[in-house]
Amino acid sequence: MLEFIISNNVLCHAVEAMLFASVGCAILSVLITQMNISSIGFTMSHAAFAGGAVGAFLGFAVLPSAIIVSICIAFLMGPLSDRTRMNTDTTLGVMFGTMMAVAIFFISLMQGSGRGFEASSLLYGNVISLYREDIYALALITITTIIFFFIFYKEITAIVFHKRLAEISGISVAPVYYGILFLISVMVALCLPIVGGLLLYVWLITPSAIAYQFCGTIKKMFIVAPLVAVVVSVFSAIYGILYSLPVGPLTAVVFSALFIIAVVISPKRRVIIHNH
């Protein structure tokens, strides 16, 4: 898609993947942070990780396995919290631990059977190993996220502000909420090969956390978070490949550094003194 700008095929694929993944994840990151469902994002990214690990160990394709497990977990979370009659956070904590244990268990088995490279790409990702179909799938889910977002913008903003008040105003909250969970689950599964199961969470939280430091309205956050994510991700992809650095960890480190700078210079922490 971007071959007319970047002639190096490997670099071109990496930039395309980072571009789509960062835009999609950044939009979802605003929803995750503002709806206070970061533990859901955390659990789902590790569900994708576990699904990918089980799939890879059993000889299935990683992506479909990650997508299936991630979607299952997304739709299990609510009912499971109700059935166990526990705080959602506690249920998610148990699920996160389980998913992490499953992932590490199967990755250890893979390493023990001489499939260390496959296992390590699940852990840390490998942006240059993506197939064209993977990038098309990323483009598709990102475009779907943007379309979903535009169609249901008013319902999404009402739910982000206050789920209960949205329900009271007469909005059918459940379809939109489950739509958001579905998009998060597919997005995290498709991003798994790029940054790996351990670092995926950074993309789902940090772009919004950075945008939040400078934006007073949700509309601005939805614009600034993807812009920040694209700049950081594309820069990391180009710099990482040109200087043979691991792209996933580099992206995470740049995001974190930018977040620290954003917190330090954020206007939200300034005390304004009016002189009368």
Added chain:
Amino acid sequence: MQFNDPIIKLDSVWTTYEGAARPVIKDVNMQVHAGEFVLVGGPNGAGKTTLLETIAGLLPVIHGTISVCGNDPVHEGCKVRKKVGYVIQNFDFHPFTPFNVEEIVLMGRYGKIGWFKRHSDYDFQKVREALDILGILSISKDQIGKLSGGQQQKVLIAQNLAKEPDVLLLDEPFSNLDILAREEVCKILCRIAESGIPVIIVSHAFDAMPDIDVRVVVMKDGHIVLNQMAKPSDVSNVVRSASIAA
């Protein structure tokens, strides 16, 4: 629905929260007609908030029938909530919540606007009218989290006025307001009731009362123990004596 039919009708209604061992309201019978001003009182844990949530279709009804504006809130919850304004009791907004007052009041109309449609000039006009009625038009661009508890309460009331509800439910609407603001809000609610929209208030504060006769409903242990008309000056005593006697 006929002209004289009650707008809200509960017949032997029992309600529970999901997962709760016991029903919270039991065998409640109640009718509310157009233009009525209903004040629901009673001790803590009597089931007052549960009654409002049941009318708004937010809770499952385990026995009995309920009708609100001709709809069944149990099976047509969304439809009912588009017609019912409900000001909740507990709210807590983060100081940096990225929404301003105007956006939040507009959200009250989202259910009415419906899927796949954008808000129109008419929606904004209703928002401005509601803000003006509550006297908070000047803070329409302020962030909700930066406002005082009383101002936030007024924003939530404005959100429900902008909705143009057929029924207005308010749970402790005076709890964060000073005495002058209570009187002011009470007058506004009184005008709404006089326009034909039934107003149901759950409250423990009886220092600000409408200047019209009100229907007093007193609840205790999930039951309605008193349901009668009363003069504004008698409300406090009526609620108190019914709460003790039952």
